[in-house]
Amino acid sequence: MTTLNSELLIEPEMFRSNISYIKNLINPSSNFMSVIKSDAYGHHLESIVKDIDDLSDGYGVVRADEAIKIRMLSKKKILLMQGVYNDKDYKLARENNFDIVVHNSDQFNLIKKYNNFENLWFKVNTGMNRLGFDIDDFLKIYNEYLTNTKFTLMTHLASSNDPKAISNEKQFSLFESLRSKLHADVSLSIANTGCIMNFPEKSYDWVRCGIGIYGGYLNDTNIKTAMTLRSPIINLRTISKGEGVGYDGRAIADKEMKIASVYLGYADGLPVGIKDGTKVLINGNEAQIFGKVSMDLTTIDVTNLKECSVGDWCEFFSPDLPISNIAKSNDLISYYLMTSIKSRVKKIYKNIN
Numbered sequence: 001m002t003t004l005n006s007e008l009l010i011e012p013e014m015f016r017s018n019i020s021y022i023k024n025l026i027n028p029s030s031n032f033m034s035v036i037k038s039d040a041y042g043h044h045l046e047s048i049v050k051d052i053d054d055l056s057d058g059y060g061v062v063r064a065d066e067a068i069k070i071r072m073l074s075k076k077k078i079l080l081m082q083g084v085y086n087d088k089d090y091k092l093a094r095e096n097n098f099d100i101v102v103h104n105s106d107q108f109n110l111i112k113k114y115n116n117f118e119n120l121w122f123k124v125n126t127g128m129n130r131l132g133f134d135i136d137d138f139l140k141i142y143n144e145y146l147t148n149t150k151f152t153l154m155t156h157l158a159s160s161n162d163p164k165a166i167s168n169e170k171q172f173s174l175f176e177s178l179r180s181k182l183h184a185d186v187s188l189s190i191a192n193t194g195c196i197m198n199f200p201e202k203s204y205d206w207v208r209c210g211i212g213i214y215g216g217y218l219n220d221t222n223i224k225t226a227m228t229l230r231s232p233i234i235n236l237r238t239i240s241k242g243e244g245v246g247y248d249g250r251a252i253a254d255k256e257m258k259i260a261s262v263y264l265g266y267a268d269g270l271p272v273g274i275k276d277g278t279k280v281l282i283n284g285n286e287a288q289i290f291g292k293v294s295m296d297l298t299t300i301d302v303t304n305l306k307e308c309s310v311g312d313w314c315e316f317f318s319p320d321l322p323i324s325n326i327a328k329s330n331d332l333i334s335y336y337l338m339t340s341i342k343s344r345v346k347k348i349y350k351n352i353n
């Protein structure tokens, strides 16, 4: 048995500085919704609420159990971003003063049954084609039920990370043309992180910011990765030219090499498909993954590292090694890496200094 472990360090100072930075980009009058679904993208929901409550105007989640945990800690607005699907959840949402997204007619029928039109967010489909009313269907509902009701109109962009994607302009123009047909008291919300960064003028009444808080946004180095995934080196060996490393001998030495085996594998949440050459940090120096990730081990080419010993930490991502790098070089997304970390990894949530 061993008490060695891989670790996930979470640094709330990073959330705070990321939020402050992002808030400076948006219209000062828009409200900032911290999207903390999926256990705050793997960062521990309850801790983060305590540490960012003063910076947040509200929270966005999907699951009711997460919304309830937040309600115990915060009086701020809490939005169920996919709404409710049955009477039990509807009542629970009302009892806890959650805002509710309504994205289709089944959900609207549930709302009508209780005849309570407060704190609703109507989601319209402007091109994502997952959830949301088609514009004409929404207008029918609006004209029949909502002409004197305050609500928020929302939609979601399909390609917010790509400022050149023409779908963005199409989605904005559908949204804005719909808005021109509604009364002036309707609030508007379209921006996730990518939209905030690329189209800050579209911040409207509410931005819904997730990945930017955690530092998984690719194109701005002011935003720092808040989690460090690290694990110790447990073995070092030298191999000769022509030898293979790990399963299937995927990586083959083109010279004499030094190989470190690190105590972390796909059972910790590092995807099995991670490619050779992916960067890691050991004692602040770059090294590369070399060989297929195994269940409990990952092999690293440390040939060029001067200082490297058994027991040294190998960092897979951290504030100094953006998670978006490993995501991008492996055709993954940082959202996926953050939410893939397994429970056997020791989570250490640091205190705010």
Ligand SMILES: *Cc1c(COP(=O)(O)O)cnc(C)c1O
Pocket: 035, 037, 081, 156, 191, 192, 193, 194, 208, 209, 210, 211, 212
């Ligand atoms: C998850 C989610 C967001 C946050 O998106 P990021 O890209 O992480 O900023 C915003 N809006 C909705 C509806 C979401 O589900």
